Amino acid sequence: MSLTIQTPTLILNEAIVRRNIARMAEKARRSGVRFRPHFKSHQSAAIGEWFREEGVTAITVSSVRMAAYFADHGWDDITIAFPANWLEIDAINALAARVKLGLTVESTETAAFLAEHLTAPAAIWLKTDTGYGRTGILWDNFAYRAEVAAIIAAAPLLTLRGMIVHSGHSYRIRGDHAAIRAVYAETVARLSAARAALAQAGYGQVELSIGDTPTCSVVDDLSAVDEIRTGGFVFYDIKQVYVGSCTVEDVGIALACPVVALHPERNTIVLLGGGAYLSKDFMPYADGTPCYGEIALRGPDGWHTGLVPGCYVKIVSQEHAIVHATPELLAQVKVGDVLMVLPSLGCMTANEMKAYWTLDGKLLPMMGYCG
Amino acid sequence: MSLTIQTPTLILNEAIVRRNIARMAEKARRSGVRFRPHFKSHQSAAIGEWFREEGVTAITVSSVRMAAYFADHGWDDITIAFPANWLEIDAINALAARVKLGLTVESTETAAFLAEHLTAPAAIWLKTDTGYGRTGILWDNFAYRAEVAAIIAAAPLLTLRGMIVHSGHSYRIRGDHAAIRAVYAETVARLSAARAALAQAGYGQVELSIGDTPTCSVVDDLSAVDEIRTGGFVFYDIKQVYVGSCTVEDVGIALACPVVALHPERNTIVLLGGGAYLSKDFMPYADGTPCYGEIALRGPDGWHTGLVPGCYVKIVSQEHAIVHATPELLAQVKVGDVLMVLPSLGCMTANEMKAYWTLDGKLLPMMGYCG
Numbered sequence: 001m002s003l004t005i006q007t008p009t010l011i012l013n014e015a016i017v018r019r020n021i022a023r024m025a026e027k028a029r030r031s032g033v034r035f036r037p038h039f040k041s042h043q044s045a046a047i048g049e050w051f052r053e054e055g056v057t058a059i060t061v062s063s064v065r066m067a068a069y070f071a072d073h074g075w076d077d078i079t080i081a082f083p084a085n086w087l088e089i090d091a092i093n094a095l096a097a098r099v100k101l102g103l104t105v106e107s108t109e110t111a112a113f114l115a116e117h118l119t120a121p122a123a124i125w126l127k128t129d130t131g132y133g134r135t136g137i138l139w140d141n142f143a144y145r146a147e148v149a150a151i152i153a154a155a156p157l158l159t160l161r162g163m164i165v166h167s168g169h170s171y172r173i174r175g176d177h178a179a180i181r182a183v184y185a186e187t188v189a190r191l192s193a194a195r196a197a198l199a200q201a202g203y204g205q206v207e208l209s210i211g212d213t214p215t216c217s218v219v220d221d222l223s224a225v226d227e228i229r230t231g232g233f234v235f236y237d238i239k240q241v242y243v244g245s246c247t248v249e250d251v252g253i254a255l256a257c258p259v260v261a262l263h264p265e266r267n268t269i270v271l272l273g274g275g276a277y278l279s280k281d282f283m284p285y286a287d288g289t290p291c292y293g294e295i296a297l298r299g300p301d302g303w304h305t306g307l308v309p310g311c312y313v314k315i316v317s318q319e320h321a322i323v324h325a326t327p328e329l330l331a332q333v334k335v336g337d338v339l340m341v342l343p344s345l346g347c348m349t350a351n352e353m354k355a356y357w358t359l360d361g362k363l364l365p366m367m368g369y370c371g
Numbered sequence: 372m373s374l375t376i377q378t379p380t381l382i383l384n385e386a387i388v389r390r391n392i393a394r395m396a397e398k399a400r401r402s403g404v405r406f407r408p409h410f411k412s413h414q415s416a417a418i419g420e421w422f423r424e425e426g427v428t429a430i431t432v433s434s435v436r437m438a439a440y441f442a443d444h445g446w447d448d449i450t451i452a453f454p455a456n457w458l459e460i461d462a463i464n465a466l467a468a469r470v471k472l473g474l475t476v477e478s479t480e481t482a483a484f485l486a487e488h489l490t491a492p493a494a495i496w497l498k499t500d501t502g503y504g505r506t507g508i509l510w511d512n513f514a515y516r517a518e519v520a521a522i523i524a525a526a527p528l529l530t531l532r533g534m535i536v537h538s539g540h541s542y543r544i545r546g547d548h549a550a551i552r553a554v555y556a557e558t559v560a561r562l563s564a565a566r567a568a569l570a571q572a573g574y575g576q577v578e579l580s581i582g583d584t585p586t587c588s589v590v591d592d593l594s595a596v597d598e599i600r601t602g603g604f605v606f607y608d609i610k611q612v613y614v615g616s617c618t619v620e621d622v623g624i625a626l627a628c629p630v631v632a633l634h635p636e637r638n639t640i641v642l643l644g645g646g647a648y649l650s651k652d653f654m655p656y657a658d659g660t661p662c663y664g665e666i667a668l669r670g671p672d673g674w675h676t677g678l679v680p681g682c683y684v685k686i687v688s689q690e691h692a693i694v695h696a697t698p699e700l701l702a703q704v705k706v707g708d709v710l711m712v713l714p715s716l717g718c719m720t721a722n723e724m725k726a727y728w729t730l731d732g733k734l735l736p737m738m739g740y741c742g
Contacts, residue, residue, distance in 0.1 A: 063378075082631070083632045086706065087377045113707065260481075270506045275651075275722075280719065319453050
C-alpha cells in the first residue's frame with residue numbers, strides 16, 4: 001500500500017467493493033427485483049458512480065439532506081427510508097419538485113400532513129414492522145394501515161407505492177443461514193398478508209420493499225418481493241461476517257490506525273483510532289464482550305484478510321482504541337507501526353471519517369467532507 | 372426558544388456553560404493549581420474565548436490537529452494529552468516551533484524517538500496509570516519510569532515536566548461522593564509515590580496533572596496536585612449527573628430532535644436523532660439498560676431541567692433514536708414536535724454535531740465545521 005498514514009485513515013479496496021456491488025446487482029436482476037441500494041452506508045457520490053455502472057438508477061437514503069446531496073450528483077429516483085419529518089417540509093417540497101421522490105409514512109397524522117402540505121408529487125411507502133420492533137405499523141394492524149392508505153389515496157399528489165420494511169432482527173443472527181432464510185420467509189409471509197388485507201380494503205397493486213443486508217446477501221432468490229434496499233453489503237464489516245452475510249474476504253474497508261503504545265503486561269496495544277474515528281458502535285461477541293473491530297496487518301493489497309487471531313478493539317474513548325492483543329501480535333508490532341482495524345459497523349465508521357482512500361491513493365469524499 | 376428546529380440541532384445554554392467555567396476556574400485559583408482545561412470536550416474556538424475571559428491561558432487537547440486548530444485561534448500553551456504519535460512528527464515539530472508544546476510519553480521508545488526527531492523544545496509529561504488501566508506506565512513501575520526520564524533528561528530539547536494521569540475509573544461511580552474523593556486520594560497517593568521514586572532516581576521537581584471530571588468537580592481542595600485538566604465539566608451530561616459530578620441544572624447542552632412517530636403500543640417515540648447525531652455512546656443504568664440520553668421538554672430557556680421521569684433514548688441506529696416513553700409523555704407529544712435529549716456523553720454528541728446554537732440563535736462552530 002503506497003499511502004502514507006499519519007492519522008486514522010479509512011482505506012477502501014475498490015476491487016472488493018466493486019465485486020460486492022456487481023454481485024448484488026446481478027442477484028437483483030436474476031430475481032427480477034428492483035435494486036434500490038441504500039446509499040447511507042457509503043454516503044459518497046464517487047461510489048455512487050460504481051453503482052451506476054452496474055445499471056442502478058434508483059436509490060435509498062436516510063435523510064432529506066442526503067437525498068439533496070445525491071440529487072445534486074445526478075440521482076433522480078430517491079426514496080427517503082425514514083419516517084417523513086414534518087419540520088423539513090420545505091426541503092422535502094424542493095426535492096419533490098426535482099426528483100422522483102419516495103417518502104416513508106407510518107401514521108394517519110403524517111399522511112394527512114403530507115396530503116395538505118406537499119406541493120409536488122411523491123410516492124408513499126408504508127413503513128411496516130414485521131418483527132424488528134424499531135418503528136413502523138405492525139404488520140397485522142390491517143385496519144390502521146387501511147386508514148393511512150385511505151388518506152394517501154384521497155390526496156392528488158400522493159401515490160401509494162408499497163410497503164417498506166427493515167428486518168433488522170436478522171442482524172442478531174450469528175452464522176446461521178437457515179435462520180436468515182427464516183427471517184426472509186417470515187418477512188415475506190407477513191408483508192404478503194398485509195398486502196392482501198390492503199387489497200381487500202381496496203388498495204391493490206402495492207409493492208414490497210425489503211432492506212436488511214443479511215437477507216439480501218444470503219437468500220438466493222428474492223423474487224417474492226419487488227425491491228431490495230440493502231446498503232451495508234457495499235463494504236460489509238465484521239458484524240456481517242459474524243452474522244453470516246459474507247466472508248472476511250468481502251470486507252472492503254479498514255481503518256488504518258497508528259500504534260502509539262504497547263502494553264504486554266496488560267495484553268493491550270493502544271491505537272490512535274477511538275470513537276471519533278471508528279464510532280462507538282460495537283458488536284457483542286457470543287459472551288457479550290464488546291468488539292469495535294478486528295485486527296489485520298498491512299499487506300500489499302491494503303490488509304491481510306487473514307485477520308490476526310484473538311485480537312480485537314475492546315475499548316474506545318474519543319481518541320484511544322485499546323486492542324486486546326495476543327503475545328504473538330505484541331511481538332510483531334512496534335510503536336510507530338500501523339494496524340488495520342476492520343470495523344464492527346462499517347457504515348458508522350464511514351460516517352465518522354467522511355472520506356475513503358483507495359489503495360492507489362484516490363480520495364473518495366463523502367457527504368459533509370470538507371478537506 | 373426562538374430557534375427554528377428542522378433537523379437535530381445541538382442547543383447550548385451559554386449562561387450554564389459560563390457558570391460551569393467560572394466555577395471551575397475559581398476552584399483552581401482557590402486550590403492554587405494550574406487550570407489547563409481539556410478542549411476536546413467542546414472543540415470550539417468561540418467557547419475557548421469564554422475560558423480566556425476567566426483567565427485561562429493553558430489548554431489540553433487530544434490530537435495534533437486539535438492543537439493546530441487552537442494554536443490558529445491564539446492559544447500558545449498546549450498539552451496534547453495522548454501518547455505522542457510518531458507518524459505525525461512533522462506536524463508536531465511545526466507546532467513545537469510556534470507554541471509552548473506539551474507532549475505525552477509512556478515508553479522508552481517514544482522518548483528516544485522524540486529525543487532524536489524533535490526540532491523544537493517540548494515539555495514532556497509521563498503518562499501514568501494509577502488504576503484506570505487504559506494506558507500509561509503503571510504508577511508503581513518506578514524503574515521503567517526512571518528509564519524513560521533518563522532519556523528525556525539527556526535530550527537537549529526535551530524537558531521532563533511532570534506526570535499526567537486520567538483516573539477514568541471515577542466515571543464508573545454512581546452518586547457516591549465519598550467514592551469519588553477516594554479515587555482522588557488514591558490518585559494523589561500513587562502519583563506522590565511515583566514522584567518520590569523519580570526524585571530518588573535524580574529527577575526531582577516534577578508536577579502532577581489530573582484530569583477526570585468527577586474528581587475535579589467533587590473534591591473541594593485540589594491543592595495536592597499542580598494542574599487540573601478536566602474538560603467535560605464545561606457542559607456536563609447525563610452520565611456526570613449519575614456519577615454525582617453535577618446536577619441536571621448544570622447540564623449545558625441538549626440535542627433538539629424532531630418527533631417523527633409515536634408508538635403507544637410499544638411505549639416508544641421515534642426521533643430523528645440517531646447515532647449520527649447523538650453518537651452511539653451510552654451510559655448503562657444500574658440494571659445494565661443502555662441510556663443514550665434523557666428527555667426534556669422545550670422551555671423558555673431551551674429546555675426544562677426537570678427531566679421527563681422514566682423517559683430515555685434506549686436504542687439508536689444511524690438516524691433513529693428510539694425513546695422509551697411513559698404514557699404521560701406519549702399523551703403530551705405529537706408528531707412534528709421537538710423533544711430535547713440531554714446526551715449521556717456530551718463530548719461525543721458535540722463531536723458528531725460540529726456546531727452549537729445558543730438560545731439566542733448564535734452559531735458556535737467547532738473544529739471541522741463546514742457549514
